[in-house]
Amino acid sequence: MMSRFMPGRCLNGSLRQLLPLFCLLITSVLTLAADGASEAIRDDLTTEYAKQIIRHSKMAEMKGMLNTNIDPCNDFYSYACGNWHRHNPAQLFGNLMTDTFQLISKGFERRLQRLLQHGTMKSNLEEKLQSFYRSCLLGHSGEVEYYSGLHSIVNEYGELPLIKGESWQASEFSWWRIIAGIQQKYGKKIILAVDIMADIKNHTVNRIYLGPPDNQQTIYLSNTMEDSDTASDLQKYYSISSHMAKQTAKEMNDLKRNLSTGGFQGTSLEDDLTLYTVSELQEKYAEYLNISEFLGIILGPDNVPEEIYIYSESSLNNTLQALKATPTTTIANYVLWQLMTEFRIDVPVNKIQTWCTERTKTIFGKLAEHILYERYRSPEAEAEVHSMWQQIRDTFRKELAGDKLDWMMNKTRQLAIEKLDNMQLKINAYDNENFETLYGNFTVDRSDYVRNVQHVLMAEAKRRLQRLHNPPASLEATDVLSFTPAYNILENCITIPVALLQPRYFWDKNYPQALKYATLGNLLAHEMTHGFDDEGHKYDANGNLAPWWDNKSRYEFEERRKCFQAQYHSYKYGGSRLPESIEQSENIADNAGVKLAYKAYLRWLEQQPPAILEQETMAGLELTNRQLFFVSYAQLWCDDVQSLFKTSVATVDNHAPGMYRVIGSLSNFQEFSWVFNCSQQAPMDPEFKCSIY
Ligand SMILES: [Zn+2]
The missing domain is CATH 3.40.390.10 (Collagenase (Catalytic Domain))
Structure with a gap:
């Protein structure tokens, strides 16, 4: 590809x-x-x-x-x-x-x-690296195991509406709880990212930074090409009709593109960095998510600090609005598909x-x-x-x-x-x-x-x-x-x-x-x-x-x-x-x-x-x-x-x-x-x- x-x-x-x-x-x-x-x-x-x-x-x-x-x-x-x-x-x-x-x-x-x-590998660690590589080469041939492995990873967070169809329960899906759980367990940042880093003003303390993940702003040459790639991947993994694959691919990628357009306003990072108390944010974003619980899932309930930095606030607002305007089924498909990308082997033999x-x-x-x-x-x-x-x-x-x-x-x-x-x-x-x-x-x-x-x-x-x-x-x-x-x-x-x-x-x-x-x-x-x-x-x-x-x-x-x-x-x-x-x-x-x-x-x-x-x-x-x-x-x-x-x-x-x-x-x-x-x-x-x- x-x-x-x-x-x-x-x-x-x-x-x-x-x-x-x-x-x-x-x-x-x-x-x-x-x-x-x-x-x-x-x-x-x-x-x-x-x-x-x-x-x-x-x-x-x-x-x-x-x-x-x-x-x-x-x-x-x-x-x-x-x-x-x-x-x-x-x-x-x-x-x-x-x-x-x-x-x-x-x-x-x-x-x-x-x-x-x-x-020639010289230590156990080196052998692990080599074994990992070999398991990747073999990923294709052990298809049954590979596919069931993939599905068990995703199913921990629920099934894709894409395959569940009408019986999928939107009311049971909370996007922010799911992405928090995924980041906590796998470190994979989808839609929002929480980072721990020294305070840029004072290196003697750690701070929590919340904002859009890095990979959310990528550049695509052609939307059509990207949609058709995603559609063929979807078909490969979930024997669905080509029409449905195309439709879902477009919905997911539209969401992705909307998420990446918030933009960065300041000329440098610190211009776009604001320190808030968590209770301020709790109120500010109440209609979208429960910030305190969100941070608690990722960091552990006892580790939620009183204050955190928000970076690229305009992007964050854009993200939240984009999500509000998107059907829950699309968000769910998008999030779980993103999770799967970490585990998929998507390459011609x-x-x-x-x-x-x-x-x-x-x-x-x-x-x-x-x-x-x-x-x-x-x-x-x-x-x-x-x-x-x-x-x-x-x-x-x-x-x-x-x-x-x-x-x-x-x-x-x-x-x-x-x-x-x-x-x-x-x-x-x-x-x-x-x-x-x-x-x-x-x-x-x-x-x-x-x-x-x-x-x-x-x-x-x-x-x-x-x-x-x-x-x-x-x-x-x-x-x-x-x-x-x-x-x-x-x-x-x-x-x-x-x-x-x-x-x-x-x-x-x-x-x-x-x-x-x-x-x-x-x-x-x-x-x-x-x-x-x-x-x-x-x-x-x-x-x-x-x-x-x-x-x-x-x-x-x-x-x-x-x-x-x-x-x-x-x-x-x-x-x-x-x-x-x-x-x-x-x-x-x-x-x-x-x-x-x-x-x-x-x-x-x-x-x-x-x-x-x-x-x-x-x-x-x-x-x-x-x-x-x-x-x-x-x-x-x-x-x-x-x-x-x-x-x-x-x-x-x-x-x-x-x-x-x-x-x-x-x-x-x-x-x-x-x-x-x-x-x-x-x-x-x-x-x-x-x-x-
Ligand atoms: Zn340079």
Whole structure:
């Protein structure tokens, strides 16, 4: 089944918004030279010959993307990425979009699939993971057991009106009691979500947050396609007539679409967060549900606090009104069908291996990443990431302490340095997780997929509710974080997913440093900047919501932000201009990221003996080390997008489309045009440049 929505995309209105400030698109796959090389030369990578092949292979991959018929000073994106689409084409019935991070995520999944299929497991926990995967593969063949398993899960909450027909009793169905029960038991959030997280204003206490679930706001290309997919699934599971399946699918999906339209009003999460007492809410929402009882079902009656945060109140109101206008039978069908999606195996047999790999990764999240990372972990790569981080942080610290950023008042600059010094970098290897406690108490049965999913979900749900009694922490989003670095604003911490450190994508010890600074270094610098952008400057060095900028500096920041707003709005994509959004965080981070990474690279260069310079160019590419940096940076953002899909990309994502991540940031960076000897008339070197950091 074609994937119609885009996982991994930052969506407004979600509590998760506080976490992955650097979401990237992830859809699906094609091979890259780097990955092919890893197969061919796995045997001995230490010989001089192997080292040469590694470098040569990277060079060939980079060269393959270049379109040297285009003048880099005219359009650097088309120069650096002009041939990307030939190697990685987007397809209308396949990957609507291809990009570098998708290649990385697919590389990671292929690795995981190999491990699950043929790997030697080293512990009971690892065996559980493998057994889970196998139970998923077998899900189809044991049909009777599989279907009866599914129905027993759902029947705990009643039967679908869809199959019960006239005899279904609407009066016995209470949607909010059912969704509360499901969240309590399985952690699955349907219609409403209750989260436990540190208070954003004061990290010493936990708070309950109530709002719409993250996945409620997805993007669909076509309602008709989505309805017909659901209809055929319904028919498959409940031998019903095609007419009835179509009708029910449309009703359920209409409800889903109505639920997702409430929208997020503020420009940032805290603008859309209100603290209420539960008794206020009890009264406010009395005609829809009993809030106190609802929270009691999920948290336990003794754990209902006096006050909770409501987030995206407008969405919540929209949700409640949408429900009021919907027949109970539709709500019941929708809720129970949503529950079933967690346990269903919905994939053609020829794609089952990939699907089960993804599923294993989703279900076991951190454990899957931890186990796989152990297989390719390189202390050398980790050390280098940390030292690159030091270089970048020092570079920014110097800028803050110098006179270049004198539009910031001294006191605010001092606080910025403190925040910077307090910022942490974490590679998400999950070394300190207690997986044994989490997964140790149940067995994984190779012949019972549904039961296995049930066990894992229950264990996870229990662990999440346990957060109430644990020291306050911010939310985790392993599913999103897996392939994208992130800045966690509440912890003032940058996290690097282990997938990015797979050999020979961004890192190999034989690659020129220019490449590593342009990719990993740039990503670190981008994330770091989020601590100091329009959102970041409201959170202090400890991640508490406590604005620390003086008014003058904020005013100056705002003036500079408007420059980006106008610049990016002047760009056209898929026939229309990029939105004139006041959300400029991503563009600010892109612009500062590449500058800081480049300066850090130059500082690194200065510290090297001259002989190292030879390693900083690549035979076969007529580029200086500095040019290599910029090409590598631009190629990070190569993508191919189906034209039909371009408007959604431009309007929904806070990140500019790949081409403007390159053109926007480099045309604002004077050093770039010096490095490529651009004339003063060149489009990549406009006279007027936007800049914040
Ligand atoms: Zn970002």
